[in-house]
Amino acid sequence: MTDLILHHYPSSPFSEKIRAVLGYKKLAWKSVTIPAIMPKPDVLALTGGYRKTPILQVGADIYCDSALICDVLEHVHAEPTLYPPHLKGVSRIFAQWADTSLFWAAMGYNLQPKGAAQVFAKAPPEAAKAFSEDRKAMSANMIRLRPGDATSSYRSYLRRIAHMAEEHDFLFGTDPCVADFAAYHALWYTRVQVPVMADILNATPAVGEWMDRIAAIGHGIHDKLNSADAVTVAKNAEPMPPGQNLLVDSAFQDDHGIPLGSAVTVTAETFGPEPTAGVLIAATRTHYTLQREDARTGVVHVHFPRVGYVLRKAEAA
CATH class of the missing domain: 1.20.1050.10 (Glutathione S-transferase Yfyf (Class Pi); Chain A, domain 2)
Known part of the structure; x- marks a missing residue:
């Protein structure tokens, strides 16, 4: 599998959540230190608008929000589990x-x-x-x-x-x-x-x-990666097709009357009002995936959880 690249900064609390999860699962990862405040040109090249911390990059797939990142890491390495059956x-x-x-x-x-x-x-x-x-x-x-x-x-x-x-x-x-x-x-x-x-x-x-x-769990094994180099990683990779990425569900669930292939935006419900625009290529029971293109990254897929995020047609944004 392509390297797990965590974009974070040391004092970010949600980043500490994910660093600890990476340690619990004993995963190796690349550490990209990003600015705590705007401007964040390399982050926005990858996400298209979302600028909260952290984000997880796997090749040309960008996973936003720590709750979704936990789901991704569970899929990458199921044991020890974050979600015991009971x-x-x-x-x-x-x-x-x-x-x-x-x-x-x-x-x-x-x-x-x-x-x-x-x-x-x-x-x-x-x-x-x-x-x-x-x-x-x-x-x-x-x-x-x-x-x-x-x-x-x-x-x-x-x-x-x-x-x-x-x-x-x-x-x-x-x-x-x-x-x-x-x-x-x-x-x-x-x-x-x-x-x-x-x-x-x-x-x-x-x-x-x-x-x-x-x-005491620690943060797992990690080494540093330059932010610009992470952008190059995305440029040189192809995003994983919907249903074959690191999110296990793939069936289309339409709660908005917005068909796949539509131009849309996804925005956080509260904190972080910056929208991400793209083409809706997946809307499952747990997540949305937008396809977007940037001159620096090429085509990327940006993933959001459903819970806590608002999906709109682009013209109604």
Whole structure:
């Protein structure tokens, strides 16, 4: 199989989620470090608009959103599984909650002035301003929690996670599943990226012990790849045909009255409003695939999960 190429940056929490999954599955991967804020010319050459982090590249196939990337890695290497049969439903539902409600409460707490000051302590003042403006643009359609409300929610969520971690080594049993990795990354940001804010974890020692077990998994075997070289990889590859790529379902499911072959856009429901335009070549029960072409990459297939994304005909965008 073509190399797994992860486009990420070190302090990205959703990237930490995927790095830990790669470690759990003991997969080798190529590490492409991308900017935390715009401009991201190499990323946009690959995705056509989507600019959230991380993305996973396999040749000329581009997989967007950490939830979809987890599905891809499960298909690449089924054992150890992220989705144990007896937890297949609850683990996904928990992960979706963790990637949304838990994440935004945690980040609303983490990036209060004291936390933000630590993040940008070694950066020039304009860096903090640029980051703030970038994230403001990405969250234009969102209602964000105020720091006090975020703190209250985060404390409650930590207690609930502690109740689970007190019962087992991992949240649902003796082995981790997708729920563990989804819950871990926002808490990792508190502990590792803004340790000045990490006192909130002290009231739930079982959470810290569980986090230690996740951290001990590591990130797998990886080496560095230049961003421009990753674009060249796409240029020199052919995207996998629908039904033969790293997403296991292939049957067309039409919930929009949009036939395959239509010009469409796919946009995140909330955070990250930038649309990706292309030709719809797959719409299955779990994902969309757009075919698009860029002068630098040639023809690529860009994949999105259905959940959390909006499909529209291009003329109605």
